[in-house]
Amino acid sequence: MYEILESMKSRDLGPALKWATTNHEKLQQNGSDIELKLHRLQFMEILQHGSRDEALKYGRTYFAPFATKHFSEIQKLMACLLWAGKLDSSPYSEFLSPTHWAKLAHELAQELLNLLGESYESPLRVTIGAGLQGLPTLLKLMNVMAGKKAEWQCMKQLPVPVDLGTEYQFHSIFVCPVSREQASEDNPAMLMSCGHVLCKQSIAKLSKNNSTRPFKCPYCPTEVEVGQCRRLYF
Known part of the structure; x- marks a missing residue:
C-alpha cells in the first residue's frame, strides 16, 4: 500500500492499476468502482500529456468492461477527446480537478485494507476516541451506583445508554x-x-x-x- 500511495503522489498509477487488475473480482463483489476511477485518471493523464489517439486506444481497451454500469460517465470521458488541448474550458473540466488524486488515494487505501480485513482507522485511536465520548456518562453512573458496585460489575449491559454517535457504530x-x-x-x-x-x-x-x-x-x-x-x- 505504501508503494502504491507513494507512486500516486508522483502521478504514477502503474502500481495502483496493477493491484486493481489483480483484485478485479474481489472489488466487483464488494461493489467498488475504484478500478474505473483509476483508469479514468490514467485516461485524463494520457489525454493531457500524450496524444488523442493514445487516449482513444486506452479508453477503448479499459472502459469497455465497465460500460454496462457506467455508460453515462464513459460517454463524458470519451467526449473529452473532442476537447483535447483545451480541456480547461470544456464542459468536462471537472475531470481535471487535482482533488481527484487525493480522494482516490484515500479511497484506494480503504479498499486495500478492506480486502485485507483490516480497519482503515487505527484500532487504538478508535478505542480511545470511543472511551473519551463514553467516559462522562460512565463516571456519573459510577458515582450514582457507588453503593452497588458489585451489582453493577455483574450486569450484562449498562442500565443507561451510552451514545457514541454514528462514527463508532460498526454493527x-x-x-x-x-x-x-x-x-x-x-x-x-x-x-x-x-x-x-x-x-x-x-x-x-x-x-x-x-x-x-x-x-x-x-x-x-x-x-x-x-x-x-x-x-x-x-
Missing part, C-alpha cells in the same frame, strides 16, 4: 419495540409472519409460551404462530 443493533431491550444471543431478534420484528422473549410472553396457539401481533391485526417466527441475523 447493526436491534432494540425490541415491546420490551425496549437490546437483542442478544440469548434473546435474538425474530421475524414474524406479518413482517414485524420482536425479540424472542417478547414473543414468548405474548404467546404465553404456547407454541401452537396463535397470538396477535402488537403492531397489526395479524395472528402469528410461534412456529412461523424466524431468527434474524444482523
Whole structure:
C-alpha cells in the first residue's frame, strides 16, 4: 500500500492499476468502482500529456468492461477527446480537478485494507476516541451506583445508554419495540409472519409460551404462530 500511495503522489498509477487488475473480482463483489476511477485518471493523464489517439486506444481497451454500469460517465470521458488541448474550458473540466488524486488515494487505501480485513482507522485511536465520548456518562453512573458496585460489575449491559454517535457504530443493533431491550444471543431478534420484528422473549410472553396457539401481533391485526417466527441475523 505504501508503494502504491507513494507512486500516486508522483502521478504514477502503474502500481495502483496493477493491484486493481489483480483484485478485479474481489472489488466487483464488494461493489467498488475504484478500478474505473483509476483508469479514468490514467485516461485524463494520457489525454493531457500524450496524444488523442493514445487516449482513444486506452479508453477503448479499459472502459469497455465497465460500460454496462457506467455508460453515462464513459460517454463524458470519451467526449473529452473532442476537447483535447483545451480541456480547461470544456464542459468536462471537472475531470481535471487535482482533488481527484487525493480522494482516490484515500479511497484506494480503504479498499486495500478492506480486502485485507483490516480497519482503515487505527484500532487504538478508535478505542480511545470511543472511551473519551463514553467516559462522562460512565463516571456519573459510577458515582450514582457507588453503593452497588458489585451489582453493577455483574450486569450484562449498562442500565443507561451510552451514545457514541454514528462514527463508532460498526454493527447493526436491534432494540425490541415491546420490551425496549437490546437483542442478544440469548434473546435474538425474530421475524414474524406479518413482517414485524420482536425479540424472542417478547414473543414468548405474548404467546404465553404456547407454541401452537396463535397470538396477535402488537403492531397489526395479524395472528402469528410461534412456529412461523424466524431468527434474524444482523
